[in-house]
Amino acid sequence: MAVINIRKKEVQIKIVYVGPGRGGKTTNLEYLFKTIRHRIQSDMVSIKTHGDRTLFFDFLPFDLGTIQGYRIKTQLYTVPGQVKYNATRKLVLKGVDGVVFVADSMVVMREKNIQSLENLRENLAFYDIDMYKFPVVLQYNKRDLSAPDIPLLDIATLEQDLNTKLKAPYFEASALRGDNVIATVKKIISETIVSLQEHLA
Ligand SMILES: Nc1nc2c(ncn2[C@@H]2O[C@H](COP(=O)(O)OP(=O)(O)O)[C@@H](O)[C@H]2O)c(=O)[nH]1
């Protein structure tokens, strides 16, 4: 749940990027770190193991300005996507206010995307959160790939696999190029704030 400090007129929201390993979660945060640096107060913290795989999490705090007199502070986290790190994934989801699900558009990742979304549903249920009533934004990533030997799932298939029941807003993106990376984070932040307002009302 968001941390609301009435005295300081401050709301702190926690957004977690989830999705299959190698789907582009860290690349999203790296792009945001590069492009919106002026709003970022502290450095991006990245805890990585061999090469570029996230072992624990990447963390990016930034200040968004003010809504209704409250200063909105956002913390972005990513979790490790590999199946074996579920305990960590669960831990990072503690207190989450909104989720970006980064799906990998490559055809070979079809099952991994579906399994990862199911894993998210289970992990949120552990915290008594119903994924279908929670702020979630889908990001269909790696749309820039166009090599003939790397076929991509079409959007209709991704929508059918992942979004039939969820009915979440979605973006076609390239985290590598930065396409729709900012649109994705803006959308999840606004969905999260709307949801918090409904819960506080
Ligand atoms: N072509 C392409 N590659 C990407 C994109 N996003 C991430 N990658 C690459 O996919 C690999 C895994 O990305 P990473 O962000 O570490 O995935 P994570 O495990 O979800 O954090 C890296 O080699 C990235 O450069 C994208 O939009 N397009």
Ligand SMILES: [Mg+2]
């Ligand atoms: Mg990562």
